[in-house]
Amino acid sequence: MIRSLIILTFLVQTLLGVEKSLFDSTRFHGELNWDKRAFGDSLELPGWKEQSFGRKSGDVWRVHFVCDIASANPNNWLRLPFIDRDEANRLTIKLEYTIRECKRYPGEIRSCKETFQLLYLESDELYANLPSFDESNYNYLKTIAPSSEQSRSAPTSTAPASAHLGSSAPNVFQTEVELPLRAGKRGAYLVFRDQGACVSLLSIKVSYTLCPAQINNLAWFPKTPSGANLTDLVQKSGKCVPNSESKSTPIAYCQTNGNWFFIESKEPGSNCVCRPGFFYSSQQEQCIACPQGKYKSELSNQGECFTCPDYSYSKSIGSEYCPCIEGYFRIDSTNITSPCLPYPPEPKNLSVYYIDQTSIKLKWNPIDNYDKNLVQYKLECSKCIDSNDQPKSQKSIFSCDDRTKTVNILVKTTDALPIDNILTNLTAYQFINMNQIFISWSLTDASPVFSYQIRYFPKDQPHQANILALNQPSLNFTFKNSNPTIIQSNVYIFELRARTTHGWSAYTKPVESLTISSTSNLPQSTSQHYQSYDQLRSIENRSESFTVYILISVLSFLCFIVLGLTLLVVLTRSGRIKFLSAYLSKQPSDSDSIEYAKRTAQLGYNHFAASSGTTSSSGGSSPL
Structure with missing residues (x-):
């Protein structure tokens, strides 16, 4: 309810303006003692006099009256105290008075008028010796005469009846007079001149009109006095309210009646808008800070504050954006509307x-x-x-x-690079029956080589490349694998490079392994392959001789067992087995020799079996 009354009062001021009082005769209750002077044919003219006057409400104040109708050519002057203009450009003088018609006066009258004059004198200071009451010293403002539109019933007076009022109460009139003021003058004196009227000045009020301090579209305009003339428009520059801004200065015009005339600009940025972190309240006509947990990033009067994106928060009011909470970040720091993300973990298996x-x-x-x-x-x-x-x-x-x-x-380096690649004739042979891959290469010169690197991968899986380092001077290497299906099911690609005194050479061109089932199919296209070929033949020949040796040994052992059993059967049938048993029982030393021979043969086989699981080459070997 209170807020509604405040808003209503504000609207009334906007429509009617503000009137600031500078002088009000009804506030004086004691003797006024204003300056006055009477001139005429009679030496003892009453002139302006004062008396108390009151209304039914109980208010009583002092008023001035004059009624020198019995004198010829009266000239009565009444001067009000100095009125400070304050900020006024124009004074509004409101008079409430009574004046009697000449036809209503009883008896003989020598001078009668139904008007009186209002004059003024602008001044920069309070005069110690005021100018004399002469028409040439004052400026004429207006001759005041009542009209039928202004008349109304007179209020009941609490003062005793005066001689000029007669037996019947006169009508009370009201009028307004506008007094434009010159710039630079501090104030003015008002002077009333009577020349034979019967007048009572019930109230004299002097004020000026203000356009009140007002906020329009977040632009604050201070109170501004209206112009000196009734057609003037006083231009005033406004200021944006706190927490708002504009590219240009807001402009409004104060009209004569105290109302503002606002010009709404259509250009962007010409009106005041709320800054980031503040939203526009139409009811309060101000920019209000966003609460904690919300933000506003734009310079505008549209919309309210937004809730902080995920994993961000604003700890203070009036936030333009919400920073990420600890442990979170934004991919694009300029996009403050995007949610925050947790920091990614560090790369795994960096090598x-x-x-x-x-x-x-x-x-x-x-x-x-x-x-x-x-x-x-x-x-x-x-x-x-x-x-x-x-x-x-x-x-x-x-x-x-x-x-x-x-x-x-x-990487910038001062080491010289080799002009040509020193490696050539890289060849790879894939032996299916041996579950091995043999590679060999040649050197183009006698430069010392400290080490090699072999890069290899299955032909259909280039992203699964492996690198093998060789710290050996030989020109070949053998790959082995205990799982024969790996080599048999894949074709491999090989690349080779060497490290010399000049650094690492470039990798050779990729070479695809040649799948062969026997060294009989091994090509001998160039003499440079002979050494590798002989080595391969030697390996295969040793393997084949070893296999034949095992087969012969097994067959011989089986034949010996069959021969022994046959001999035993023949001897049993011939009746000589008893003789043999007796013989054996008589030869303990010979039996020991046979057992020793068996143990020797078994040890030899175990040693042979152990050696059969190892295959060597002149270069080296590695599992795939």
Whole structure:
């Protein structure tokens, strides 16, 4: 209810303006003693006199009256005290008075008028010696005469009847007079001049009109006096209310009646709008701060504050954005409306995939359970050296997203690179029956080689490449695998490089392994393959001889058992078995010899079996 009354009062002021009082004669209850002077043919003219006057409400104040109708050519002057103009450009003088018609006077009259004059004098200061009451010293403002439209019944007076009032009460009239003021003058004196009327000045009120302080579209305009003339419009610049702004200064015009005339601009930014972190309240005509947990990022009067995105929060009121809580971040820091995400875990299984004197290749496993489109990686150099061998601060080398599996990094080096690749004739033979892959190569010169690296992978799976380091001077190597299905079901691709005094050479062109079932099918196209070919033939011949030796031994053992059993059967049927049993019982030393021979044969077989599981080559071997 109270708020409604406040809003209603504000609207009334907006429509009617504000009237500020500068002078009101009804506030004086004691002797007024205003300056006055009477001129005429009679030496003892009464002139202006004062008396108390009251209404039924009980209010009593002092009034002035004059009624010199019995004198010829009366000239009575009444001057009010100095009126300070304050901020006024124009004074409004409101008079409430009575004046009697000449035809109503009884008896003989010598001078009678039904008008009186209002004059003024603008001044910068209070005069110590006021100018004399002469028409030339004052400015004429208006001759006041009653009209039928102004008349109304006179209020009952509490004062005793005066001689000029007669037996019947006169009508009371009201009038307003506008007095434009010149700039630079502090105030004015008002003067009433009577020349034979019967007048009572019941009240004299002086005021000026103000356009009140008002807020329109978040622009505050201070109270402004109306213009000096009735047609004037006083332009006033406004200011945006706190927590709002505009690109241009708001403008309004104060009208004569105290009402503001606002001009609504259609240009963007010309009106006041709430700053980020504040929303517009039409009821309060101000910008209100967003509460905790909400934000507003735009400069506008549209909408209210938004709730903070996921995993973000504003701890203070009036927030333009919501920062992410600890442990969360935004992919695009400029997009404050996007939700915050948890920091991704560090890359897993980070390893060096390739390295030489000019480049490094890294690889890692992708992050699980995370949006790969939102992940970016950044590699920084923790210790960088400039061209003068001086340490530099940490420097970012590259950035990439989660779809990158391998990163190539160029490394500046002073080492000279070999002009040509020193490796040639890389060949790979895949033996199905031996479950092995034999590779060999040649060198183009006699440069010392410290080590080799073999990169290999199944033909249909290039992303599963492996690297094998060889610290050996030989020119061949053998791959083995205990699972024969691996080699038999895949065709492999091989690449080779060497490290010399000049650093690492480039990898050779990829070579596909040749699948062969026997060394009889091994090609001998060039003399450079002879050494590798002889080695392979030697390996296969040893393997074949070893196999034949085992077969012969097994067959001989079986034949010996069959022969023994046959001999035993023949002897039993011939009746000589008893003789043999007696013989054996008589030869204990010979029996010991037989047992010893059996143990020797068994040990020899075990040793043979153990050696049969090992195959060597002149270069080396590694499982696939």
